[in-house]
Amino acid sequence: MMKYVAISLMVFFSAACSSNKNPNSPEQGKEDTNAKELLQGIWLDDETESPLMRVEGDTIYYADAQSAPIAFKIVRDTLYTYGNDTTYYKIDKQGEHIFWFHAITDNIIKLHKSEDPNDSLSFVRQELVIPIYNEVxxxxxxxxxxxxxxxxxxxxxxxxxxxxxxxxxxxxxxxxxxxxxxxxxxxxxxxxxxxxxxxxxxxxxxxxxxxxxxxxxxxxxxxxxxxxxxxxxxxxxxxxxxxxxxxxxxxxxxxxxxxxxxxxx
CATH class of the missing domain: 2.40.128.510 (Protein of unknown function DUF4738)
Known part of the structure; x- marks a missing residue:
């Protein structure tokens, strides 16, 4: 018997977060290019004023340097991200300088667009990884x-x-x-x-x-x-x-x- 610790729980949680059937799936609607254009730029958390994500073209970059860039689409009132899993978030409010959406935990993430060029320093990409070993x-x-x-x-x-x-x-x-x-x-x-x-x-x-x-x-x-x-x-x-x-x-x-x-x- 193979020795596993909580593998079933991990797989179940991942599936529950990313495989729900959404009536507004991308196959059932046209991508909202205007909404995508509004999302371009750097977005800060309303509460902490910390940079959370930078959006360029079809890609979201997170301020966490350990996180890989992730593709996205907006269809109707839903943001879809396409990484290891496909995940969707309901958009509550969107404008030129405001973006609110529901996270998986049902928290409302409230963001506003940055106007400080220095915030781009939070998204300098580095090959930051955590190897098990650093040498042979x-x-x-x-x-x-x-x-x-x-x-x-x-x-x-x-x-x-x-x-x-x-x-x-x-x-x-x-x-x-x-x-x-x-x-x-x-x-x-x-x-x-x-x-x-x-x-x-x-x-x-x-x-x-x-x-x-x-x-x-x-x-x-x-x-x-x-x-x-x-x-x-x-x-x-x-x-x-x-x-x-x-x-x-x-x-x-x-x-x-x-x-x-x-x-x-």
Missing amino acids: IQRDSVVTYNGTRYRAYVYINPSKMRVIKTTYSEDGISMDNVYYDNVMHICVYEGKKSLFASDITKQMFDQVVPGDFLMQAILSDMKFVKVDRNGFHYQAVLAIPESSIYSITDMEVSFEGNLTITSTK
């Missing part, structure tokens, strides 16, 4: 089986492969956060003879973990466990960034160099 990590395990000495290596390599995780602010605004995935490399040697060497990516686990989970997870860790008559045993950890949600999966490399991936029992 090497783990070398020396083991003996039936009188033969083996070395089982694990290399954890940060990559530039992006993982998008949908989060919701306290006010109920959907945001897509960006993280980097890792590529693991495992290899087994008998003396100088290589028995196995391969890169491991999270896509290789698509038969043993749910697709919704895998899409937002990072291959966060890999450990050598033991060697026995069946071969060399590893455990891979796939985790949702900045959460306690994870899955542990077994990997086995046979003495003939064959790799098998199975759910943890």
Whole structure:
């Protein structure tokens, strides 16, 4: 059995927030280009005077540098955003300098347009991500089986492969956060003879973990466990960034160099 923490709850919450049937779906109405034009610019929260979002063309940029830009449309009185999830917000009031809308939590978000050019500094985009590792990590395990000495290596390599995780602010605004995935490399040697060497990516686990989970997870860790008559045993950890949600999966490399991936029992 795979070890999950609250995966079902996360998937249910995401679906509830983004998959509701809306009678004003984009397929049932024409995009309001005038409303889109009014939304161009930088918008500040009425209560805090802090920049919340900048709108350029068809894209919303959030002041949170961790959040990815997100596409949007306005149809009738509804704002649709298209990121990892499709989310809609009912617009309560819109004008040249005012924009009020209902968040997922049913809070009314009240914004006004900025007139200070310095507010654009809040939207300077940086490659701000939270990698599991900042450098290559090497783990070398020396083991003996039936009188033969083996070395089982694990290399954890940060990559530039992006993982998008949908989060919701306290006010109920959907945001897509960006993280980097890792590529693991495992290899087994008998003396100088290589028995196995391969890169491991999270896509290789698509038969043993749910697709919704895998899409937002990072291959966060890999450990050598033991060697026995069946071969060399590893455990891979796939985790949702900045959460306690994870899955542990077994990997086995046979003495003939064959790799098998199975759910943890």
